[in-house]
Amino acid sequence: GEDVEQSLFLSVREGDSSVINCTYTDSSSTYLYWYKQEPGAGLQLLTYIFSNMDMKQDQRLTVLLNKKDKHLSLRIADTQTGDSAIYFCAESNTNAGKSTFGDGTTLTVKP
């Protein structure tokens, strides 16, 4: 079945850039997502990218997709303490169907 993998932890200093990486196995993945989960809350969609795109930028967020290597990354510029959270990578290959989630990367931002 589909598998999505992420490193578990990342620690950065406030003001630095953060890069969270993800790999996936399903070559038919059509949509790739980044979700953010703050303590005690549900997941919130941060951004998504279609498999026919290489890059998407949205304010401080940049998503890079290497479809050949099945590698997805999320870069957060000028990381703030409010960015401390768990970030989940997810993929789906249908619009109406289910997504497969990675185990999440816990981002800690130190002042």
Next chain:
Amino acid sequence: NAGVTQTPKFQVLKTGQSMTLQCAQDMNHNSMYWYRQDPGMGLRLIYYSASEGTTDKGEVPNGYNVSRLNKREFSLRLESAAPSQTSVYFCASKNRGHYEQYFGPGTRLTVT
């Protein structure tokens, strides 16, 4: 709009007890999902309902049943709770033609 609501927020059960987790959405979404999240792990899909009147098994359906009562409501039932079902349960909904799943705040379930 309240979005996706879940009840209860917290629950403690003894092994063998049953309970139903409730989920409702007011966004007129077609698809609804139940996930469980265990410490240090991502979300694993238990069941989903692509549209009113249909339900399908996800990755970890054993020990659970679901009911898509109407377009708004999707409930998850544990018939005989086991300690392995201690987890945080999230309900989500999504509309066809859109990409974002909207998540509820979660139900924290402990089975002793």
